[in-house]
Amino acid sequence: xxxxxxxxxxxxxxxxxxxxxxxxxxxxxxxxxxxxxxxxxxxxxxxxxxxxxxxxxxxxxxxxxxxxxxxxxxxxxxxxxxxxxxxxxxxxxxxxxxxxxxxxxxxxxxxxxxxxxxxxxxxxxxxxxxxxxxxxxxxxxxxxxxxxxxxxxxxxxxxxxxxxxxxxxxxxxxxxxxxxxxxxxxxxxxxxxxxxxxxxxxxxxxxxxxxxxxxxxxxxxxxxxxxxxxxxxxxxxxxxxxxxxxxxxxxxxxxxxxxxxxxxxxxxxx
Numbered sequence: 540x541x542x543x544x545x546x547x548x549x550x551x552x553x554x555x556x557x558x559x560x561x562x563x564x565x566x567x568x569x570x571x572x573x574x575x576x577x578x579x580x581x582x583x584x585x586x587x588x589x590x591x592x593x594x595x596x597x598x599x600x601x602x603x604x605x606x607x608x609x610x611x612x613x614x615x616x617x618x619x620x621x622x623x624x625x626x627x628x629x630x631x632x633x634x635x636x637x638x639x640x641x642x643x644x645x646x647x648x649x650x651x652x653x654x655x656x657x658x659x660x661x662x663x664x665x666x667x668x669x670x671x672x673x674x675x676x677x678x679x680x681x682x683x684x685x686x687x688x689x690x691x692x693x694x695x696x697x698x699x700x701x702x703x704x705x706x707x708x709x710x711x712x713x714x715x716x717x718x719x720x721x722x723x724x725x726x727x728x729x730x731x732x733x734x735x736x737x738x739x740x741x742x743x744x745x746x747x748x749x750x751x752x753x754x755x756x757x758x759x760x761x762x763x764x765x766x767x768x769x770x771x772x773x774x775x776x777x778x779x780x781x782x783x784x785x786x787x788x789x790x791x792x793x794x795x796x797x798x799x800x801x802x803x804x805x806x807x808x809x
Contacts, residue, residue: 541561542562544560544562552627567652569708575587575756575759577754578660580685582594583692585751587754594688594692595639599688601632605629605633608628608632609629651701652704655705656708658705659765660760661715662714663694663698663717665694668689720763726755727748729745729746742755
């Protein structure tokens with residue numbers, strides 16, 4: 540329960556909306572599990588448990604309707620009544636896609652946070668990943684299609700939803716440094732790094748480890764967050780020495796909680 544602070548009524552894309560702000564303290568429950576996550580395009584979410592959530596592809600499914608509505612809009616006289624009607628029709632289709640994506644993001648994030656108190660994933664620079672292709676690039680169409688697929692999944696929205704939901708539940712969210720750990724190139728069993736092409740969807744290592752590429756990446760993220768040694772990064776187990784500023788083994792977390800606060804200086808004359 541909370542106190543309603545503001546209520547804003549606004550018109551958007553042919554519909555009325557109410558934005559209500561409530562002053563409250565959110566409470567969310569979480570499980571005792573730990574999980575690593577790998578985000579992708581072919582598979583939207585791959586968990587270290589082996590579970591995979593397929594890309595819903597909301598925009599791809601509605602792409603034919605979007606193209607048809609956009610074509611009708613271009614044929615109308617600018618700002619005419621028929622142009623406005625076609626514009627509302629196009630906006631309605633895009634709004635439905637956005638609502639479907641947002642609903643899927645929140646349901647998926649709630650499902651993950653509800654079962655795990657620690658979530659680890661690699662740090663992604665989405666702005667660079669979805670950067671426009673260079674002028675004159677021979678792979679301009681492929682890059683444009685890749686950018687559209689990344690945005691269609693809503694990776695940034697899903698990552699942000701998981702982060703704030705697990706914070707509300709009192710859990711831990713860890714971002715693994717991609718350039719340092721290289722989860723997609725590292726073996727989750729022995730830690731050896733080996734470059735792979737995007738077409739290689741199965742991880743195979745000399746140590747005998749055979750795993751789905753995305754699941755293997757998620758396992759590497761989880762091991763790094765828990766402080767398990769990854770030999771390829773040239774460090775020992777982070778159970779004794781934290782691997783990063785914001786993460787480490789559970790022994791470090793427990794030791795920090797057991798530390799006594801510094802003694803306060805006594806006032807003069809006491």
